[in-house]
Structures are given as structure tokens and as C-alpha cells.
Amino acid sequence: MPNFPSASRAGCLAAGLLLAGSAAWAARCGDVVTLTTHGDTRTAYAYVPAAASPGPRVALVLLAGGGGHLQLDEQGCPRALAGNSLVRSLPLFHxxxxxxxxxxxxxxxxxxxxxxxxxxxxxxxxxxxxxxxDLRARSRAAAVWLVGTSRGAISAANAASRLSGPAAPDGLVLTSPVTSGNPKGQKSWVAQTVFDLSLEAIRMPVLVIGHxxxxxxxxxxxxxERITARTEGVREQxxxxxxxxxxxxxxxxxxxxGRSPHGFLEQEAEVAxxxxRFIGGARY
Structure with missing residues (x-):
């Protein structure tokens, strides 16, 4: 696995980057990659390569919550959902x-x-x-992990439970996952939770974080705890x-x-x- 910095060093580096976040986001946020997806639609993602490291590369697919529409601009910067915890934590992962x-x-x-x-x-x-x-090939990563937060956890668990082969993730992280729906809502989809998915089919490492x-x-x-009671991960926490x-x-x-305990406000460095650590094979 990658030669990750110690938790304290990573936290200090990331905290400094977070403080400079507004300046960083004002510049280039990543390369915009656009793929052909279902029904000849287009799906874009902002790609940032890993820093040079002597160990194997690891890549994260990050799935924000809410409606998931980030409105990425030409510089790969999100014009919406900028307060989402995963968006705020990008400098930490980098x-x-x-x-x-x-x-x-x-x-x-x-x-x-x-x-x-x-x-x-x-x-x-x-x-x-x-x-x-695409990310596996582009980044030459030894492992690609899915990380979904809030409603993004539904997307992440959906993919982790259905995919196989090179398209499947190597690990799954769910933060503040949606576990309680509203079956009486005006829109049927607000009843959806991670429990609607075949969690038993998930056999990769699984980390679930709540506040x-x-x-x-x-x-x-x-x-x-009902999530990890159903998943069959080779390693779970x-x-x-x-x-x-x-x-x-x-x-x-x-x-x-995002800017609340739901998004781990002012605890981003600790969570990242x-x-x-978990991706590297240790306990959170």
C-alpha cells in the first residue's frame, strides 16, 4: 500500500491546505474528464493525480451528497455543493x-x-x-476506493453491491450515510436509503463513519451498525x-x-x- 504520511503529519499538511482553500479553488481544481455513460449521456469528473510516492498508487472516487450535481466548471471546480464534506476534504486526500x-x-x-x-x-x-x-487506467492505481457521503453513500453502496471485475471498487467508505427514508414524502425517491441495496453482496473492505x-x-x-451487520466485507469498521x-x-x-456535524465540521482532518489509515490496511 502507499507510503502514507503519519496521521499527525497528514493532518497538519491538510489543515494548512484547508486554510488556503479559497485561493486553491480559485485556480485549477483538476482535469475535467468526460465519459459516455447510460443512454449516450455524459458524465464528468474532476481528476487530480496522486503525488509522487514510492508505494503503489491509490485513487478515490468521491460521491457528494444532496442531488450530486456539482456543476463542475472548465477548471474542474464545483460551482455547487462546495460545502460538502468530501469537496472540502479534497486537499486532505491530496x-x-x-x-x-x-x-x-x-x-x-x-x-x-x-x-x-x-x-x-x-x-x-x-x-x-x-x-x-477509467480512473484505474488513467491513474495507474493499484486500488480504487469508492467514498460516498450522505445521499452519495446510496450511490457508493449501489455500485459496490453490483459491480465486478476491473469496474468494481477495491474498497468502500460511507460517511453519514442515508439510513432513514421518508416513505410519505411528495417524491418517491426520498424514501430511498442504503438498506434498499443488496448490502450482502459487498465483500470488499468497508468503513462506515457517523457522528x-x-x-x-x-x-x-x-x-x-445495521450496515456492517449486512455487508460481508473482508475487513470492516x-x-x-x-x-x-x-x-x-x-x-x-x-x-x-455539510457545514454541520453531519459533514464533520472542523473535524475534516481527523476523518480524512x-x-x-483504513485504506492502508490499519484501523481508523
């Missing part, structure tokens, strides 16, 4: 020596609801398989964070946004370092 692919919504799911119910579809899993295969202070109705951390600044008085919608 400082640890990982390549990243930040995936936008396909061309036919860029309306107000974004990916909506498409997240759980076989076509979406196949689209992500194309991204994984004890997450007040989002769709991601109660107490439900996360369930992590429950606490602490951080919290945010009192959040509305039901605000509690599901833990993910890096």
Missing part, C-alpha cells in the same frame, strides 16, 4: 498522496433534484463502473465520532448540510486521516 475523481451528475440528471432516485439504479452503478475503470451529534433525520448514526464545534438550533434541512 496531501496524503491519493489521486481523486470528484464525480458530477450525468447530463440527464442536472435539474433541481439531481440524481434523485437514479442513485439506486443499475444504470447508475454501471456509470460509476465506467468512472472506476453522534448528527441531527439530520436521514442519517441517524445509531442506524449505521464502524466509527462513531463525537465532539467538534457542533451547531445548535439547526433546522431539519440545515442539519443535513482515519480514512487514509
Amino acid at each position: 496531501a496524503a498522496g491519493l489521486a481523486t475523481a470528484l464525480v458530477d451528475a450525468p447530463s440527464d440528471h442536472r435539474g433541481g433534484d439531481g440524481l434523485a432516485g437514479f442513485r439506486a439504479s443499475p444504470e447508475h452503478a454501471q456509470d460509476l463502473g465506467r468512472v472506476i475503470s 453522534a451529534q448528527d441531527k439530520c433525520l436521514r442519517s441517524p448514526a445509531a442506524e449505521n 464502524l466509527v462513531l465520532l463525537d465532539g467538534g464545534p457542533g451547531r445548535a438550533g439547526l433546522s431539519a434541512v440545515e442539519a443535513c448540510e 486521516a482515519g480514512i487514509v
